[in-house]
Amino acid sequence: MSREQVSIAIVGAGAAGLMAAIHAGRCAEGRGGPIVAFDGARTIGAKILVAGGGRCNVTHHEVLPEDYAGSSRNAIRKVLRAYPVEAVVDFFAAEGVTLKREETGKLFPTTNKARTVLDALLRSVESAGVELRHPARIESIDRLEDGFHILGDGLDVHARRLILCTGGKALPKTGSDGLGLEIVQRLGHTVTSAIHPALVPLLLPDGDGVCELSGIAAPVTLSIRTGEGRPIAAYSAPILCTHFGISGPVVLDASRYLLADRAAGGSADAYVDWLPDEDRGAFERTMLSASGQTTCQGILRGRFPERLLRMLLVAGGVDALDRVRTLTKARRIAFLESLFNHRLEVVGDRGYTFAEATAGGVPLSEVRLDSMESRIVPGLHLAGEICDVDGRVGGFNFQWAWASGFLAGRAATVATTRAT
Ligand SMILES: Cc1cc2nc3c(=O)[nH]c(=O)nc-3n(C[C@H](O)[C@H](O)[C@H](O)COP(=O)(O)OP(=O)(O)OC[C@H]3O[C@@H](n4cnc5c(N)ncnc54)[C@H](O)[C@@H]3O)c2cc1C
Structure with missing residues (x-):
């Protein structure tokens, strides 16, 4: 030749x-x-x-x-x-x-x-x-x-x-x-x-409540923080819950930062603020001043699709009919954490494909x-x-x-x- x-x-x-x-x-x-x-x-x-x-x-x-x-x-x-x-x-x-x-x-x-x-x-x-x-x-x-x-x-x-x-x-x-x-x-x-992959969907463990929400999309702020809690990146856009974990623009954008930290030997994780337009302090005050009859389910109603709402109650360790005002401080904080700082245990990514x-x-x-x-x-x-x-x-x-x-x-x- x-x-x-x-x-x-x-x-x-x-x-x-x-x-x-x-x-x-x-x-x-x-x-x-x-x-x-x-x-x-x-x-x-x-x-x-x-x-x-x-x-x-x-x-x-x-x-x-x-x-x-x-x-x-x-x-x-x-x-x-x-x-x-x-x-x-x-x-x-x-x-x-x-x-x-x-x-x-x-x-x-x-x-x-x-x-x-x-x-x-x-x-x-x-x-x-x-x-x-x-x-x-x-x-x-x-x-x-x-x-x-x-x-x-x-x-x-x-x-x-x-x-x-x-x-x-x-x-x-x-x-x-x-x-x-x-x-x-x-x-x-x-x-x-x-x-490593960038702009990639992330995997959650089998049985994670989020995987049960397949098809639900919600506007969130997704933060990536190192294992020591140092913020690396945060994006606000819709998350898409899927049978394997999470996707959608906010996840794609944040994924490379989580994977980069892990590739460098870190243990970064993802944290979801499911109420990105609400102030956590103001929400807590709403809880504290709610009527004695207001339930955990009631205070979230209208803010989330029903299936997501139920998952957040479970993640927050409260029952749907628990009265907001009667939660102990520790339980109130756990509930707020599930809404504003929900840690997702990312177990991997979907790879180059x-x-x-x-x-x-x-x-x-x-x-x-x-x-x-x-x-x-x-x-x-x-x-x-x-x-x-x-x-x-x-x-x-x-x-x-x-x-x-x-x-x-x-x-x-x-x-x-x-x-x-
Ligand atoms: C599903 C998907 C959707 C996307 N959507 C968008 C979007 O809407 N907007 C946006 O900005 N970005 C988008 N991107 C990212 C964007 O497509 C890429 O960043 C961009 O195409 C990179 O261009 P490139 O030319 O560097 O590489 P590539 O587009 O990957 O092209 C590389 C080329 O090199 C050829 N090649 C590789 N090795 C060899 C070899 N040994 N010999 C001969 N040829 C070879 C390949 O066949 C290929 O054609 C998307 C990516 C994917 C996967």
Whole structure:
């Protein structure tokens, strides 16, 4: 097999890889030799198609470094600034995809179809003159003096520059199974000591009262605290009770903090405030001044669905018909704890198959932030989830992919055309 020569190889054509391909191609304007994007998946863009429940939450109207975890906020800010939300909105508008902002601040295509987003990206890759080749799984990459030797799936390629966009490990059936993380390490990079699912539902022990509430959703504040009680993170949004434990936006957002603490040897747990809009002190005063006839069930009525209400009574160690005023102080506190500070004994997570993102990856300290070029392997650029950056629910992960992909694609072309 003769070795194919390309100018830029993009390995991984998910959100970041497609954006990198588009900007590499546009910037090259046909100069500098072939630009080829390789992806191992049979179906390109499977993750884009399932994103946002099939509607694709492309970005968020306001994206701040605080919406992310992993590498330093300053580093994340620099990359995000280079390709802000307005640039993404304009990019998609120019490709015929109008985005609309929903009440939550999330931006979706007006068609409500992820397919519209993917089709626009694929059209744009083609018109930028980039070849998209798949299924073409890359098995190994070696650094050469004048570029990279890329092998896989009947492929033997020499590339002058390489953009690695193989993602993390979330939803491995779409092709992001972590091989890229091994490849980047073999090339000389480090990855964070802990790599774990982010935006993932959490498991509770069999028989936990919450598992009996399958299907119930409620607005809560969910706090993650270390085993020593130090607050790590807190989010307010709906929780969804399921047969295995808890899910919903608030759980997805908080999950990475609990798992990170545990991965570091800690014993963080999750605490639910089931009455996020009520003040605990005021509620206690309402209890103390309630009529002698007011029962524990009565004081909660109207605040919760019936099944949740019953679970909270059990968790608080009170009977439905116990009179609120006759509870001893210790029992009153236990009841209040179940309402405002309900500890959930998280026994695990649902794993990468159900995770929307990966926490951990290549630290941004190993990357030049104006070009996403490696500080360790010249000629290699990184973009997307392979980096140690994970965002909360709401379009933040795609925004990271668009911004880092844009920088990597453009910079790779600038470097190759400068060299010719
Ligand atoms: C169910 C779900 C819903 C989501 N919804 C949203 C949402 O609405 N909004 C949002 O902002 N984020 C969402 N996300 C997160 C978002 O999809 C990811 O953060 C983003 O797609 C990451 O882009 P990426 O290009 O870095 O990686 P990926 O999208 O994972 O793409 C990596 C690509 O690399 C390819 N690849 C991997 N290894 C190789 C190899 N060795 N050779 C060749 N190709 C390879 C894979 O086939 C894949 O196509 C969701 C994720 C999931 C799982």
